[in-house]
Amino acid sequence: MISVIRNYSGALGRRQKQFVLIALDIAVLFFAVWSSYIFRLGYGFLPNANQIGLMALAPIIAVPIFVKFGLYRAVIRYLPERALWTIAWAVSVATLTWVAVLFVAEVWRVGAVPRSVPLLYWLFSIVLVGGSRFALKRVLGRGSSPGAEAVRVVIYGAGAAGTHLANALRSYGHQHVVGFIDDDKGLAGRDVAGIRVYPPSYLPDLIENVGIKEVILSVPSIDPVRRRAILSDLARYSIRIRALPAISDLVSGKYLINQVREIDIDDLLGRSSVPSDMTLIAKLLSGRTILVSGAGGSIGSELTRLVAKWSPAKIVLLEASEFALYQIERTLIVGSDIPIVPVLGSVTNEGLLRRVFAEHSIDVVFHAAAHKHVPLVEANVIEGVRNNVLGTTTIAHAALENGVSHFVLISTDKAVRPTNVMGASKRWAELIVRNCGAQSRLAGREQRFCAVRFGNVLGSNGSVVPLFKEQILAGGPVTLTDENMTRYFMSIHEAAELIVQAGALSLGEDIFLLEMGEPVRIRELAENMIRLSGMSVRDEANPDGDIEIAVVGKRPGEKMFEELFYDEAHAERTTQPKILRASSRELPGRQVEAALVTLSMALEAQDEARVREVLFDFINESRPASVDA
Numbered sequence: 001m002i003s004v005i006r007n008y009s010g011a012l013g014r015r016q017k018q019f020v021l022i023a024l025d026i027a028v029l030f031f032a033v034w035s036s037y038i039f040r041l042g043y044g045f046l047p048n049a050n051q052i053g054l055m056a057l058a059p060i061i062a063v064p065i066f067v068k069f070g071l072y073r074a075v076i077r078y079l080p081e082r083a084l085w086t087i088a089w090a091v092s093v094a095t096l097t098w099v100a101v102l103f104v105a106e107v108w109r110v111g112a113v114p115r116s117v118p119l120l121y122w123l124f125s126i127v128l129v130g131g132s133r134f135a136l137k138r139v140l141g142r143g144s145s146p147g148a149e150a151v152r153v154v155i156y157g158a159g160a161a162g163t164h165l166a167n168a169l170r171s172y173g174h175q176h177v178v179g180f181i182d183d184d185k186g187l188a189g190r191d192v193a194g195i196r197v198y199p200p201s202y203l204p205d206l207i208e209n210v211g212i213k214e215v216i217l218s219v220p221s222i223d224p225v226r227r228r229a230i231l232s233d234l235a236r237y238s239i240r241i242r243a244l245p246a247i248s249d250l251v252s253g254k255y256l257i258n259q260v261r262e263i264d265i266d267d268l269l270g271r272s273s274v275p276s277d278m279t280l281i282a283k284l285l286s287g288r289t290i291l292v293s294g295a296g297g298s299i300g301s302e303l304t305r306l307v308a309k310w311s312p313a314k315i316v317l318l319e320a321s322e323f324a325l326y327q328i329e330r331t332l333i334v335g336s337d338i339p340i341v342p343v344l345g346s347v348t349n350e351g352l353l354r355r356v357f358a359e360h361s362i363d364v365v366f367h368a369a370a371h372k373h374v375p376l377v378e379a380n381v382i383e384g385v386r387n388n389v390l391g392t393t394t395i396a397h398a399a400l401e402n403g404v405s406h407f408v409l410i411s412t413d414k415a416v417r418p419t420n421v422m423g424a425s426k427r428w429a430e431l432i433v434r435n436c437g438a439q440s441r442l443a444g445r446e447q448r449f450c451a452v453r454f455g456n457v458l459g460s461n462g463s464v465v466p467l468f469k470e471q472i473l474a475g476g477p478v479t480l481t482d483e484n485m486t487r488y489f490m491s492i493h494e495a496a497e498l499i500v501q502a503g504a505l506s507l508g509e510d511i512f513l514l515e516m517g518e519p520v521r522i523r524e525l526a527e528n529m530i531r532l533s534g535m536s537v538r539d540e541a542n543p544d545g546d547i548e549i550a551v552v553g554k555r556p557g558e559k560m561f562e563e564l565f566y567d568e569a570h571a572e573r574t575t576q577p578k579i580l581r582a583s584s585r586e587l588p589g590r591q592v593e594a595a596l597v598t599l600s601m602a603l604e605a606q607d608e609a610r611v612r613e614v615l616f617d618f619i620n621e622s623r624p625a626s627v628d629a
Contacts (some may be wrong), residue, residue, distance in 0.1 A: 097230060154216075291364070296325050299499075319342070452498070505575070
């Protein structure tokens with residue numbers, strides 16, 4: 001008998017199941033009111049026509065109220081225990097409404113009901129309506145597939161990728177696909193691959209009534225902006241969110257259809273994708289000897305991996321950290337026959353740089369070596385300035401003297417109107433590189449020096465994203481310096497490709513600006529990362545949440561917002577839509593070499609106050625004469 005009920009239930013659609021449940025409730029409620037009369041008046045009770053009418057009103061009144069309370073939206077197989085409270089509330093409202101109707105009927109002398117009958121009806125209805133549902137849940141759940149105990153998931157996207165994923169998850173049995181969510185209104189209420197399709201608005205009901213714990217985004221070819229909108233909407237719920245890999249990764253065989261991945265914060269940025277200009281990349285890298293300074297850092301290591309894909313003649317890795325150099329060299333030599341030359345040393349070591357440039361005939365330099373952590377550089381001014389300013393001077397002059405064709409400085413948005421030592425030192429680096437470019441032009445050489453300025457890179461060493469991840473894993477709190485602080489973000493892979501393309505576009509003395517999209521509030525970033533982890537934010541509105549966000553105050557030298565431009569009007573478009581070029585090539589009013597001499601003397605004297613003074617005075621004095629973007 002149980003198997004018959006289970007099979008019959010499986011053959012019914014959602015609407016049909018709701019009608020069956022309504023019919024069951026009508027029968028149960030009529031039985032409850034009949035039992036109330038019998039319990040009060042005895043087994044010999046025979047109702048007259050008026051009494052039958054008043055008894056029939058009870059289920060007629062109750063069913064619309066049950067609909068309003070959502071008693072027919074829940075999937076019986078996954079009915080949570082807390083649904084009993086909803087049933088009790090719905091029955092209470094229905095009973096009170098019936099009592100009001102009975103009062104009117106008594107006033108109009110249609111009929112009277114013993115006062116104890118409504119109370120008995122209320123009690124019997126809660127027991128019978130609730131009991132019938134949980135009995136059905138037990139019957140439908142008994143002997144069912146492993147999915148009953150597995151994690152309940154919904155798949156966002158009922159297309160071909162979604163159906164393939166559903167079939168793959170079925171075969172593994174660790175997750176039970178309860179339904180599809182799809183934006184196509186024509187699919188709502190239909191079954192795809194034997195699984196019901198729901199509109200996005202139905203997701204809260206599925207979470208509450210079915211116990212959904214995870215949403216898998218299965219729209220691999222969707223536009224990034226639409227993807228961001230979907231993820232932002234899903235991030236409101238305290239559920240785990242994962243995604244099918246991009247269609248390019250599936251086609252290339254990097255992932256299988258059943259290999260879903262964790263949602264990365266990069267997905268929430270929704271940056272519009274502009275294909276890289278492969279001709280530009282090949283022009284700069286293929287067959288060339290490439291030197292990357294800071295090769296073991298976040299940007300440096302990503303650049304070296306990108307360079308290795310384009311068949312360079314040789315890659316020279318310059319890195320001050322022994323462990324970082326070991327790691328990146330080990331990564332590059334696996335499955336590659338490209339000559340890799342690891343060089344352990346600092347960009348401030350002039351003798352080392354001269355030897356490296358002379359021995360290896362360097363064609364292209366990507367200068368990524370820098371101290372970039374704002375509070376640490378603020379606390380270690382002399383070493384920060386020595387590395388970022390004098391180091392850039394040393395490697396740029398070595399490149400100039402040894403005929404390097406392209407020199408690309410990795411700069412930062414903190415170099416624009418800097419308020420901290422790190423930003424000011426990077427602004428000096430920009431002006432030093434521009435000055436080298438000017439010297440090359442005046443000497444009639446075909447050497448091109450440029451700087452590429454951009455904002456924060458997701459996941460880079462010392463950035464906020466890895467810090468937030470660690471704090472979330474530790475149970476919080478997630479710390480912010482200011483709730484209204486904003487930052488620009490881009491993925492590390494996109495940054496590396498744009499840096500190379502900017503280098504290829506250089507005419508000499510350029511400062512390139514990468515289009516970073518809209519700035520992101522750090523508070524929103526923290527909230528989204530918490531929700532993407534399947535947890536909730538603990539705040540005044542939700543005191544029982546999982547992770548607290550704590551504001552700890554601004555750090556020394558920190559800005560509320562970053563800028564990419566000194567003057568946006570001086571930014572010119574290039575052939576690559578995500579790369580802008582500063583239009584002016586004017587040199588600073590005070591010669592860079594003279595300023596460097598003054599700064600070097602202050603560094604040699606270990607005079608931190610004087611270093612700060614020279615550092616910021618030169619930037620402020622040179623700005624009017626070196627108008628750029």
